[in-house]
Amino acid sequence: MNAPTTASRTPFIIILILLLAITGVQYFFNFNGLTASAAMDQAQIARNVARGQGMATNWLRPIQMVSGSTRAGLNPFLSDAQIREQETILAGQGESLVNPEKFNPYALRDTRNAPLNILVEAAVFKVAGVHKFDLWSMTGSSMIYLPDRIVAGISCMFFILAVLSCYYILHQMFDVTIASFTCLTMILSNLFLQYATSGLPQMMMLFFFAWGIHFLSTALQNREEKRKFLMPLIYSSICFSCVCLTGWIGLWPMAGFLIFVGIRFKPHGLYCIPGLVILFLLLAYPVYINRSLSGGFFGTAYYTIFTGLTG
Structure with a gap:
């Protein structure tokens, strides 16, 4: 193969500058906080992982509530009166209605999300110290939640890595023209830019x-x-x-x-x-x-x- 020339490197440099500039504008000026419920869900699970609580979610999921309570020995389809009656009987025997080690309605073990993105976010939270309670509050005049910025920053990082990877791969498989055109389409796509800061x-x-x-x-x-x-x-x-x-x-x-x-x-x-x-x-x-x-x-x-x- 011929050695890369200045002319062959120019399209890549242009792509890189556009990528960083447009992603930066999207992240620093157009980002107004997380809006996707799935992104918020994964972020709060990542927070719990960073705090050493495991893949626990604070979101109430009815189907998981039913499954978890059933496996813990509680019939969720009983009436309130029947549940209270069971609770009274068990309390008299020194037992609780639900074993909290098997089922905790306030910290359900997540079985819905794939773990890799959550673990990456949790690692970043741990390094940044955002897992500490006193840092999970709105401070100053900013209306954007600090952890939201961190989650969006992780998405932006992978967007940049994905575009650069696509350029390299398409350049290897085809030529610089196809690689440049494809990456320009990705960078200038509003949908891609929305995903880049979505936290998804x-x-x-x-x-x-x-x-x-x-x-x-x-x-x-x-x-x-x-x-x-x-x-x-x-x-x-x-x-x-x-x-x-x-x-x-x-x-x-x-x-x-x-x-x-x-x-x-x-x-x-x-x-x-x-x-x-x-x-x-x-x-x-x-x-x-x-x-x-x-x-x-x-x-x-x-x-x-x-x-x-x-x-």
Whole structure:
């Protein structure tokens, strides 16, 4: 390959300057706080993780309240009079109606959200010290909640990383023109900019998805050139598994990836096995937690995964 010239670096420099400038304007001037309920939900779970309380949510979710109370030994469908009667009988025996170790209505164990974005936010909260109670209050004349800015900043960081990754990957796969045009479309897209400061995990998902495609393309190229392609496939499997850990809806592209690898690489079906193993290893702990809390492999995340299919 020819060494990069000043002319070939110019489009990248322009893209980088536009990316930083427009993202900066969106973050510092157009951001008015988190508005997406899912982003707020993940942020308050991340706060609890940073405080050492685990993946606990302070949001009341009726379906999870019913499931949790049932598993704790309380029938949630009893009338108020019957519940009070049970409570009185158990109090006389020195017992409580609900075992708080199994079920705490004020800190439900979350089984809806994928953990990766929450854990990243929790780590940043811990480093910044925002997990401390005295810092979770509105101070000064600013009308924007400080932790909201931090959550939006994490989204912005992954938006920048995703765009730069797409530029590099498209430049490798095609040419500088396609890479520049695609990245300009992303930077100037109002929808992308809204996601960039939304606090939602989409930008993190895009980042891992882009690198999953890159490593898959590398594996295909290596195969055509009779070179080793197993390691790129493993890297691609890790990236697509991280997409799943960022948002459970990512299980669908992961399924497509495994089917494609199983068909495209011979012997058929053999090279999708490492991807399945990596997926199971990375999902083992979240699935175990969800099953122990809800009785199902994905808990209430089931309704996220199958939204639009099962009603």
